[in-house]
Amino acid sequence: MTSDRRGPGEILVVSRSEVDSLLSPARCLERCLETFRWVGEGQIEQTNPVNLYIHDRLGPEPPFGHGVVQAFPAMIRPLDRAAVKWLSSFRMNPKRGLPAISALDLVTDTDTGMPLALVDGTSVTNARTGGHSTVGAMYLARPDSSRLAIIGCGHEGRTHALTLNERFPLEQVVAFDIYEQQANRFADEISARIGVPVVVAPDVETAVADADIICVVTTAPRPVLMEEWVPAGAHVCAATGFRDVDPACATSFDKWAVGWYGRDLAWVEGEEVGRIGGLRPGALSRADIFGDIATEIMPGHKPGREDDRERTIMTHMGMPALDAAVASLVYDLALEAGAGTWIEVF
Numbered sequence: 001m002t003s004d005r006r007g008p009g010e011i012l013v014v015s016r017s018e019v020d021s022l023l024s025p026a027r028c029l030e031r032c033l034e035t036f037r038w039v040g041e042g043q044i045e046q047t048n049p050v051n052l053y054i055h056d057r058l059g060p061e062p063p064f065g066h067g068v069v070q071a072f073p074a075m076i077r078p079l080d081r082a083a084v085k086w087l088s089s090f091r092m093n094p095k096r097g098l099p100a101i102s103a104l105d106l107v108t109d110t111d112t113g114m115p116l117a118l119v120d121g122t123s124v125t126n127a128r129t130g131g132h133s134t135v136g137a138m139y140l141a142r143p144d145s146s147r148l149a150i151i152g153c154g155h156e157g158r159t160h161a162l163t164l165n166e167r168f169p170l171e172q173v174v175a176f177d178i179y180e181q182q183a184n185r186f187a188d189e190i191s192a193r194i195g196v197p198v199v200v201a202p203d204v205e206t207a208v209a210d211a212d213i214i215c216v217v218t219t220a221p222r223p224v225l226m227e228e229w230v231p232a233g234a235h236v237c238a239a240t241g242f243r244d245v246d247p248a249c250a251t252s253f254d255k256w257a258v259g260w261y262g263r264d265l266a267w268v269e270g271e272e273v274g275r276i277g278g279l280r281p282g283a284l285s286r287a288d289i290f291g292d293i294a295t296e297i298m299p300g301h302k303p304g305r306e307d308d309r310e311r312t313i314m315t316h317m318g319m320p321a322l323d324a325a326v327a328s329l330v331y332d333l334a335l336e337a338g339a340g341t342w343i344e345v346f
């Protein structure tokens, strides 16, 4: 493992713009694939996020949204690193000029226990979420998927388009956002970056009508993608679970996969149900899930896609291992590039 030659109390601070320039979608995807494999092999120790609910989602929504502050700890044995993401989500924060999501990743060396780096966790979260959706799509979407629909043209919309483009022969992207200006900006930026035409659709139903892969990455408080609009053969990447996707997709599609049971069951039938991601208590259960990517589908214990007409969906609420492993990669990339700012903390 690369290591710095600074004093034990010096850490490297890596800012958002530095993460964005250091971490390519290809490198991030490669690390996400390794992380799912390590989770399946039992080489990672992680706990579900520690959730500090400022407001309970089961109660009425306050003016700036239901707030939650979460800690995501994980130890990645193959990297000799541990990290924790410290994340805040306030859905309606943009109404007061603040981001809905903000996060910091603290990376530690597990040989010495010394802190190594403080990395902007928002950009890492954005990148690894596009990464984990792409890992799921590699097993569940048709390999020849060329038509991508992006519903919600924010940070996740961007990382999903960029990362899926690494693995699928995209020929067309159709975008929809409740704010047309957002969708137009996204179309200009993404078509220039990936060299594929991006058209803006007038509504969600039109956007998904011909899609092979549909990413629903909005901050909408209720479903914007309805089950009956999803064509045969399509795969849905649902980054917010069933908060913005019709829960009927879980039971009517051929396969509903999750990223890793250890994380996702807390949201489906554990302590988070009803509070994170909008699923109502008792609405769905483990029995509705076909399999998980990390321990069943990726190691080959269960099949991924089996025919061209299957409709599939993957939900994953984000496991701490992904943040830890990608933040650790960012630290290594920053050392290699001589980027970041050293801070003496003790």
Ligand SMILES: NC(=O)c1ccc[n+]([C@@H]2O[C@H](COP(=O)([O-])OP(=O)(O)OC[C@H]3O[C@@H](n4cnc5c(N)ncnc54)[C@H](O)[C@@H]3O)[C@@H](O)[C@H]2O)c1
Binding pocket: 100, 101, 125, 126, 129, 151, 152, 153, 154, 155, 156, 157, 176, 177, 178, 179, 182, 217, 218, 219, 220, 221, 224, 239, 240, 241, 316, 317, 318, 319
């Ligand atoms: N599963 C995970 O690990 C994970 C990780 C990060 C983010 N997320 C979730 O992904 C979602 C998107 O995050 P982001 O950082 O891209 O947010 P963002 O604010 O950058 O973008 C969200 C976009 O959704 C649009 N939108 C809101 N309501 C809409 C509607 N009804 N129809 C269409 N578009 C609508 C907004 O205008 C905005 O452009 C959030 O809900 C977030 O909680 C999940």
